[in-house]
Amino acid sequence: CFVYLQLNIEVDYWLNALNWTMIGFEGSANKIGVGIIRDGEVLSNPRRTYITPPGQGFLPSDTARHHRAVILTVLKEALDEAGVKPEDIDCVAYTKGPGMGAPLVITALVARTVAQLWGRPLLGVNHCIGHIEMGRLITKAHNPTVLYVSGGNTQVIAYSERRYRIFGETIDIAVGNCLDRFARVIKISNDPSPGYNIEQMAKKGTKYVELPYTVKGMDVSFSDAASKMLSSGECAAEDLCFSLQETLFAMLVEITERAMAHCGSQEVLIVGGVGCNLRLQEMMGVMCKERGAKLFAIDERFCIDNGAMIAQAGWEMFRSGQVTELQDSWITQRYRTDEVEVTWRD
Template sequence: MIAIGLEGSANKLGVGIMLHPKDGSPAQILSNIRHTYVPPPGEGFLPKDTAQHHRAWFVKLVKQSLKDSGVRVEDVDCICYTKGPGMGGPLQSVAVGARMLSLLWGKPLVGVNHCVGHIEMGRQVTGASNPIVLYVSGGNTQVIAYSSHRYRIFGETLDIAVGNCLDRFARVLGISNDPAPGYNIEQLAKKGAQLVEIPYAVKGMDCSFSGILGHIETLANSLGLNGVSGGACDDAAQNDLDGNSQSNGKSKITQADLCFSLQETIYAMLVEITERAMAHVGSKDVLIVGGVASNERLQEMMGIMARDRGGNVFATDERYSIDNGIMIAQAGLMAYKQGFRTELEDATCTQRFRTDDVFVTWRD
């Protein structure tokens, strides 16, 4: 069986083609391409502009994906698309594109939960059978465990997602959005030398990041470490961000120190709630999925905790952790094989589509 997956819940438009051999041998990734809308430094991506980007690139990526995979239209069994959660405009653009292909090619549709797509792709690539899942991205932060055909949410963010926290702080510093603001924060954090105390907000199994963001943003502004000219760094500052520092009376705090402190604090929070979920269900393994999952420091901290508990941490590289079409094809094809279909009149999208709303028929 062959499925084409269409992802566009945020600023990345992805198209992937997945083959599930009928003899039960391992699945094959035939194509996995994407194109990212990158706004100027100091700015986030707006739904309207992102939706326009997806409409402009949709047909190009579908054609390129078919060409790269060598798959003919008549070979495709189903068209899988992201139904939600995500940003309304971008989701709608991809849903319209999916309906267009369904009518044009005469193929059935499968609406896929974006979060479940991340989980199933992570399980497929790493081989993790039944781990605790930490799902961290620009729009979502959840600790998840599987039970009785549902992915149960044990803890989540109470306000903004961890990825959104990182992205918005990158805007404060005027850091480039290319290739991703979170990635640039990570590179700066590696140069940080001192840990600045900032709030730590864990509430039971849940986390809160908006207060942390507000505190460190105020700190950056008071030290003169925010981006100049309304958020955009000049060339010298952009080339050597950690060189821009101000004295606090005792030692100099740099942008790199703030990035380091932010990462250490929020990732410690994530490790804490993940370990609590592991203790509750008796699991030793952790699977990290979502765009933030590719962060090396988060993987390192989670790995230390998991090893102390006699377990392992599983994570994928940026090909599969960052939003992509192949994860939608993977999850959609698993549902399709169980008889799930999305009728054309129901092939809509929703910004709020909870992970635990999905009935996972393909797992025991």
């Protein structure tokens, strides 16, 4: 009778787990998003982007000011869009890091406040793992080699023994940061993003300008290519955009293929803001086809920083028994992907 009772309790627990509703707050850079997920279904995912004039980047203090001004509006939108009330939320997740300090603090402060007001548990989520778990949810990729490319991060990752292991990464600046720097110098618009506008200009480029191609084992370097671009003289902007993309993306494809060979992987998943780039997806697709592998990619709704990815990673953590105590709900600008114990995967 005791065993029977225990089995029924466990079955009831996991059936209820399937209906858990998670809210996620993301604000590690220039985007502030709030997403709500229930059992793998995205109920809402609104966000706002802090956009600066051409030639300018975004400073942490200004970005935090933007997030503070709009975050409650975005929260209300998320609840209204999802058709849920605070009492329907089971857990509150927020981006713990990595990212820019001031925007992260604003996001964590609101998440902590909401969790206490609603009487719900809190979860600090690694931003990078949020991207990975969102990619796995949307694409249904089984166990892919992951290329994570964004404004602040460039990593080739594979899962092994309860960790997302970093097989290769940038040794200086991230690929998105390289694109952003170039966009600032030639005054490309930041609306909707520098990378998107570079992609559109690159489609009109016809002449390839040779740039430094720096791959060191499994790692890459982008600063030399950025420096060369800024001193390329009288080349047309479209040709420079075309050349920059071709060079940077070839480096990324090379180290991803090497990681696949090492892991015996037949799947590639591209995540992060730069992962929206169709030329990167095309180049990676050619490599995958030659290897008989499969490419998984997602569009800008889920590739670019968003609250739903934090909610999804939080759902995975929560169902495996993790919570973040209030006294531990701090943020960190440096939070490596491989620091997190992945308790929700075999």
